[in-house]
Amino acid sequence: MTLDETSPMPLALLAEQVLNGLQFGVMLFLMAAGLTLIFGVMGLINLAHGSLYMIGAFAAASVAGATGSFLLALVAAMTAAAVAGALVELVVIRRLYARDHLDQVLATFALILIFSEGTRWVFGSFPLYLDIPDMLSGPVTLPGGIEYPRYRLALIGIGLTVALGLGLLITRTRLGIRIRAGENDREMIAALGVDISRLYTIVFALGAALAGLAGALVGAIQSVQVGMGEPVLILAFVVIVIGGIGSIKGALVGAILVGLTDTLGGIFLPSLFRLFLDPSSAANAGASLASMAIYILMAAVLIWRPTGLFGARG
Amino acid sequence: MTLKTLLLSAGIVALAGTALAETKVGMITTLSGGGAGLGIDVRDGFLLAIEQSGRDDIEVIVEDDQRKPDIAVQLADRMIQSDRVDVMTGIIFSNLAMAVVPSATAQGLFYLSPNAGPSALAGKGCHPNYFNVAWQNDNLHEAAGAYANGAKYENTFILAPNYPAGKDALTGFKRFFEGDPAGELYTKLGQKDYAAEIAQIRASGADSVFFFLPGGMGISFLKQYADSGLDLPVIGPAFSFDQGILQAVGEAALGVVNTSQWNKDLDNATNAAFVESFAAKYDRLPSLYASQGFDTANLLLSALEVADPDDADAFRTALEAADFSSTRGDFAFGPNHHPVQDIYVRRVIKEGDVYTNEIIGVALENHSDAYAADCTY
Amino acid sequence: MRWGLVNAVMLIGLVAFPFWALAADEPFMITLATRAVILALAAVGLNIALGWGGLVSLGHAAFFGIGGYAMGILASHAQGYTPLMEWPFLIEGTKSMPVIWLVAVLASALAALGIGMLSLRTTGVYFIMITLAFGQMLYYFAISWTAYGGEDGVSIYVRNGFPGLNTLVPVEFYGLCLGVLLGVLALNAAVIHSPFGLALNAARQSPDRVRTVGLDPRRLQLAAFVLSGAITGLAGALFADLNRFVSPSMLSWQMSGEIMIFVILGGTARLFGPVVGAVVFVALEHSLGGLSEYWHVFLGALLLLIVLFARGGLIGLVAGRGGGS
Structure with missing residues (x-):
């Protein structure tokens, strides 16, 4: 399917798709922000970040099922993910800061196995139910006659608010100053008497809470099941690499870039191919190229700027 | 003892093993990771039918393929080489079936598919020892x-x-x-x-x-x-x-x-009994996949009444007859051993x-x- | 040196294993061992880039898969008696392992050259991620490549042939794979002690010093990356032949992760490290898988303990830290 020539308002459709790309992007940002913070401050590659996303979704589904309140579910998601994150940091991650990336990759890969199968052990093999709250269900009509799901608009709002809040936290608060100091010179802030290990735990829990929030928010329109975190994790890595590792601004720009590329690529590539192929093969070839689009984008960015768009360190 | 006599005596032990009139069924299905729910249902439906048959000369070896083709192939090799199964079944996903079925049937085993029905195995790549009890994918x-x-x-x-x-x-x-x-x-x-x-x-x-x-x-x-x-x-x-x-x-x-x-409300006695006994045993309603597992086991049981898998031609004829009462009501095999059904x-x-x-x-x-x-x- | 002893024990074990399996009438154990040997070969390939070159590639499944598809494509055409290509000149499929290996090695070397040239512009985490990206590109391409089965992959009915051997007999195929592995290990040993290997080692530790003697560290690393990709590609062809099947799962990032685990588990930059890692991993997978449906939990816990408390991998644990090649 492509943009139909007879379609009454291709511009409105385009606008709707841009909103979709934006919504996908801001959710990726919630994941990517934690990853990039953790890497920036502690120098750690955390493959288990996707598991925290999953924990958030499962906690939200359980609490929503028990209480019926979506707001409580969100709180539970962030709390559960933050607690899991802090625990993991204290027990395992802490021992990995001084290690090279290889050990970190292996250890956090091991954590994925433990979290995924452990969750399946507790919750079983079938997907869990989590739905959007009544207050946010159904579409709204935007200017220009675009009908757009209210919940997705809310996601864009929440995502941008978190981005703004995170920006303020980093630039305006004491914690933010310490985080930035930690990124620049670890020995220095330890020498200044900042309790570095507590700072690390806090940063890790913060990143985890954001991942848990994303898991719960996205789980409501997708499915809550074991293994949901890994595809998002890979995308989040693509995002932070494009943006430049350690940079919150880069994560935001990268996330929106990836969201738009993925969404718009899926629509425009098939119509591009339809100019010189029959509809079925065009749908096929377009879909194939679209599924590779973000990786092509990432490779292109890295070849052009080897440390990402806003990256400083190698 | 030379290596040769060692090998020879091993062969005799193996023969003695199959001489016991026991049928070994190898079930490779997805029990962990994504898609595990489907495999669990097929397994439970299958084992329920075996249990209800009251036969204790059928051994079902169940293994988890983790939805990975290479693991499935490895399990199939093990079942064929070490466990020496007679019949294989269980695979949920077409890509895994394509990895396992052609070489298993080429080695003389029977394969009864409780789910996957890729077109390649229904058309040019069909095999007399391959039976699909669920549906062709289309x-x-x-x-x-x-x-x-x-x-x-x-x-x-x-x-x-x-x-x-x-x-x-x-x-x-x-x-x-x-x-x-x-x-x-x-x-x-x-x-x-x-x-x-x-x-x-x-x-x-x-x-x-x-x-x-x-x-x-x-x-x-x-x-x-x-x-x-x-x-x-x-x-x-x-x-x-x-x-x-x-x-x-x-x-x-x-x-x-x-x-x-x-569907669970299909009006026939077999189905009513199946739905009730499944729910009683596993404490959940049966799914489509559970019914397919159950039917697959009953097809196997019906053929075992008539012939032994060692007698491949007789066993194949018995399977082709599809002389069992299906949870779907009427059930028959077409010429390519795929269902003809409503x-x-x-x-x-x-x-x-x-x-x-x-x-x-x-x-x-x-x-x-x-x-x-x-x-x- | 104790690590020399470890290598010798490993070598004797690999050679003696099939005799034990035959004696114990466990033919499947030979198939399992073949799997371990082939995965070890893939990891030996990665170890050249990762261990000696310092290039942490999370995209080696790309080469593994290219090798696999070289086998799948050539053999499926031979099996169906359809030519691979008729224009501009006729190319027929083949069921001969040596030819398939040659194609697998050339194709994956070529891919490694392309991917390496682009990826080596970056370093550190960016290098990890760009290799991952190239792997994912090929993965999604293979899934939608209908000519060769897409996600269903390509299966062949009979294992390909090798002159003078019946490859369908498990022990003969095992012997063949072990022969290849030992050959590549010998090559690996020769390479790391050659001037190229020494320069590569130096390039990892201090690129500047290499530059001052007039060598280009990037070119050294690229050469190592190509060699590494070619070996992993060869392993891919063997792996596909072991399973008589190839599918995009050979190209998945989880596969890249597993190959990397073999290397780290055994010990990086140690000749026999990847072999130990692959053997232990396959043995664990086999024994834990029988114990519980949730065996991944225990596998994860075990891996974690090894990373946290056995630095330098299993060989490091047994043989002490120093002394690696």
């Missing part, structure tokens, strides 16, 4: 196409993931659909966000939607579709509306029409707190598949 999609004609849909929007089973699905639908699809879309395998696709459906002017999105993909699509405000009628194959998955979709699935060769139209309803299906009609009667003509033994 069947339920063909039935959906036939249903769309009956419902007077003229420009259905169709979508499926960009992988072989997805292409088979859309091909199957179009094979029977007489209208002109308003759009045809291949999504990414494993995709969870369908906002872009839903926007295209909205813009396409379609009068209905057909989708094949198994597992979590279907859950996501249905929830997002329900929330989009679009109210075009939706049709799909049973896979996205089955007992295991339906509770996770919830209200978004209510009223959706789907095609299936089985395919029903179901609708999603809510019974108390549980989402389930009811049958509202028949889409295709005595339906076989499009590949039988290509199959020559």
Whole structure:
């Protein structure tokens, strides 16, 4: 399917798709922000970040099922993910800061196995139910006659608010100053008497809470099941690499870039191919190229700027 | 002892092992990771039938393929080489079936498929020792196409993931659909966000939607579709509306029409007994997959009454007769050892707190598949 | 040196294993061992880039898969008696392992050259991620490549042939794979002690010093990356032949992760490290898988303990830290 020539308002459709790309992007940002913070401050590659996303979704589904309140579910998601994150940091991650990336990759890969199968052990093999709250269900009509799901608009709002809040936290608060100091010179802030290990735990829990929030928010329109975190994790890595590792601004720009590329690529590539192929093969070839689009984008960015768009360190 | 005598004596031990009149069944199915729910249902249905038969000379060896083709092949090698099974079964996913079945049947084993039915194994790649008890992959999609004609849909929007089973699905639908699809879309395998696709459906002017999105993909699509405000009628194959998955979709699935060769309210004695005993034993309602596992075991049991797998020709003839009472009612094999059966139209309803299906009609009667003509033994 | 002893024990074990399996009438154990040997070969390939070159590639499944598809494509055409290509000149499929190996090695070397040239512009985490991206590109391409089965992959009915051997007999195929592995290990040992290997080692530890003697560290690393990709590609062809099947799962990032685990588990930059890692991993997978449906939990816990408390991998644990090649 492509943009139909007879379609009454291709511009409105385009606008709707841009909103979709934006919504996908801001959710990726919630994941990517934690990853990039953790890497920036502690120098750690955390493959288990996707598991925290999953924990958030499962906690939200359980609490929503028990209480019926979506707001409580969100709180539970962030709390559960933050607690899991802090625990993991204290027990395992802490021992990995001084290690090279290889050990970190292996250890956090091991954590994925433990979290995924452990969750399946507790919750079983079938997907869990989590739905959007009544207050946010159904579409709204935007200017220009675009009908757009209210919940997705809310996601864009929440995502941008978190981005703004995170920006303020980093630039305006004491914690933010310490985080930035930690990124620049670890020995220095330890020498200044900042309790570095507590700072690390806090940063890790913060990143985890954001991942848990994303898991719960996205789980409501997708499915809550074991293994949901890994595809998002890979995308989040693509995002932070494009943006430049350690940079919150880069994560935001990268996330929106990836969201738009993925969404718009899926629509425009098939119509591009339809100019010189029959509809079925065009749908096929377009879909194939679209599924590779973000990786092509990432490779292109890295070849052009080897440390990402806003990256400083190698 | 030289190596040669050692090998020889090992061979004798193996012979002595098979001399005990015991049938070994190797079941390779998906029990962990994504898709585990399906394999668990097939296994439970299969074992229930074996247990009810009261036979203690059948040993079922169950192994988990983790949905990885190389693991499945490795397990098949083990079952053939070490456990020396007579019959194999259990595989859920087509790509795993393609990895295991051709070489297993080439080595003389019987394979009874409780789920996957790739077109390659129904047509040119068919094998006399391969039997499919569920369906050929296209069947339920063909039935959906036939249903769309009956419902007077003229420009259905169709979508499926960009992988072989997805292409088979859309091909199957179009094979029977007489209208002109308003759009045809291949999504990414494993995709969870369908906002872009839903926007295209909205813009396409379609009068209905057909989708094949198994597992979590279907859950996501249905929830997002329900929330989009679009109210075009939706049709799909049973896979996205089955007992295991339906509770996770919830209200978004209510009223959706789907095609299936089985449902728990099918009116026959075998089915009623199956549904009751399954629910009693496992404390959940049986799914489509459970019924397929149950039927597969009963087919095997019916053939074992007549012949021993060691006598391959007699055993094959016994399987071809399909002399068992199926949970689906009438059941027969076509010339390519794939089912000839009715395919029903179901609708999603809510019974108390549980989402389930009811049958509202028949889409295709005595339906076989499009590949039988290509199959020559 | 104790690590020399470890290598010798490993070597004797690999050679003696099939005799034990035959004696114990466990033919499947030989198939399992073949799997371990082939995965070890893939990891030996990665170890050249990762261990000696310092290039942490999370995309080696790309080469593994290219090798696999070289086998799948050539053999499926030979099996169906359809030519691979008729224009501009005729190319037929083949069921001969040596030819398939040659194609697998050339194709994956070529891919490694392309991917390496682009990826080596980056370093550190960016290098990890760009190799991952190239792997994912090929993965999604293979899934939608209908000519060769897409996600269903390509299966062949009979294992390909090798002159003078019946490859369908498990022990003969095992012997063949072990022969290849030992040959590649010998090559590996020769390479790391050659001037090229010494320069590569130096390039990892201090690129500047290499530059001052007039060598280009990037070119050294690229050469190592190509060699590494070619070996992993060869392993891919063997792996596909072991399973008589190839599918996109050979190209998945989980596969890249597993190959990397073999290397780290055994010990990086140690000749026999990847072999130990692959053997231990396959043995664990086999024994834990029988114990519980949820065996991944225990596998994860075990891996974690090894990373946290056995630095330098299993060989390091047994043989002490120093002394690696």
